[in-house]
Amino acid sequence: MRSDDVKSKRExxxxxxxxxxxxxxxxxxxxxxxxxxxxxxxxxxxxxLATDEAxxxxxxxxxxxxxxxxxxxxxxxxxxxxxxxxxxxxKGFQPDKIKIPNMKQYLAExxxxxxxxxxxxxxxxxxxxxxxxxxxxxxxxxxxxxxQKNSRAIKSENQMK
Amino acid sequence: MNxxxxxxxxxxxxxxxxxxxxxxxxxxxxxxxxxxxxxEEGRYRILVDFAExxxxxxxxxxxxxxxxxxxxxxxxxxxxxxxxxxxxxxxDLLGFPTLYDIVTDEEMARAKFVxxxxxxxxxxxx
Numbered sequence: 001m002r003s004d005d006v007k008s009k010r011e012x013x014x015x016x017x018x019x020x021x022x023x024x025x026x027x028x029x030x031x032x033x034x035x036x037x038x039x040x041x042x043x044x045x046x047x048x049l050a051t052d053e054a055x056x057x058x059x060x061x062x063x064x065x066x067x068x069x070x071x072x073x074x075x076x077x078x079x080x081x082x083x084x085x086x087x088x089x090x091k092g093f094q095p096d097k098i099k100i101p102n103m104k105q106y107l108a109e110x111x112x113x114x115x116x117x118x119x120x121x122x123x124x125x126x127x128x129x130x131x132x133x134x135x136x137x138x139x140x141x142x143x144x145x146x147x148q149k150n151s152r153a154i155k156s157e158n159q160m161k
Numbered sequence: 162m163n164x165x166x167x168x169x170x171x172x173x174x175x176x177x178x179x180x181x182x183x184x185x186x187x188x189x190x191x192x193x194x195x196x197x198x199x200x201e202e203g204r205y206r207i208l209v210d211f212a213e214x215x216x217x218x219x220x221x222x223x224x225x226x227x228x229x230x231x232x233x234x235x236x237x238x239x240x241x242x243x244x245x246x247x248x249x250x251x252x253d254l255l256g257f258p259t260l261y262d263i264v265t266d267e268e269m270a271r272a273k274f275v276x277x278x279x280x281x282x283x284x285x286x287x
Contacts, residue, residue: 052185116219
């Protein structure tokens with residue numbers, strides 16, 4: 001990992017038209033910042049893909065077709081983690097109704113779509129939603145600089161006891 | 162900006178689609194159109210060569226999910242070869258290797274088509 005000054009409390013923001021043709025540019029943006037703070041090629045790929053999936057959901061579902069709208073991609077850096085926030089002002093959805101697909105069943109049924117949310121949850125350490133339809137909808141995804149998955153697993157085991 | 166390409170190559174049995182660039186929600190419709198054309202022409206043995214593909218998102222994976230049922234109902238298949246590690250990891254994460262033949266080179270993929278058709282003949286004989 002590079003020096004702490006790069007990671008200390010910095011923000012990078014991209015406001016961009018909500019169109020699929022901009023997905024490549026969005027991936028490039030998050031990828032460059034992830035590279036700058038020293039993530040491995042593997043982790044950079046995961047952050048790019050998770051961000052693409054979040055933005056694709058916004059572009060496909062947040063606005064009515066033909067609406068000329070924007071979405072925001074905000075990256076926040078602190079000492080521990082890399083946070084990507086994707087924000088739109090469209091119609092939103094109910095996060096408690098999102099079902100994480102059971103992949104075995106999913107593949108057996110040859111279903112189409114819905115893979116994006118599974119990927120986001122698998123690729124990132126944390127995924128949270130803050131939905132206020134028509135006002136502001138936000139997906140927040142976190143990647144820790146040190147892999148926290150093991151310690152999170154221990155925490156969730158303890159919570160279950 | 163459109164960094165995706167599909168190059169089609171037919172032989173008497175199998176159609177090879179060589180895909181290159183980035184396969185995301187913007188470019189996936191291009192691949193859909195190519196596969197739809199093949200199905201309209203009754204070409205159900207499709208070999209996808211991933212050697213030049215640099216990126217895939219769920220929109221790209223969804224294209225293969227979208228047609229596999231119709232292809233297999235017509236005694237065909239979509240087989241995949243020459244994926245780089247990055248692309249393979251995405252397929253693997255979603256469990257796709259249980260659903261598709263993903264092999265290292267084109268010859269192996271072609272051999273899989275031969276095996277599948279022999280398998281069908283054997284089953285019909287029984």
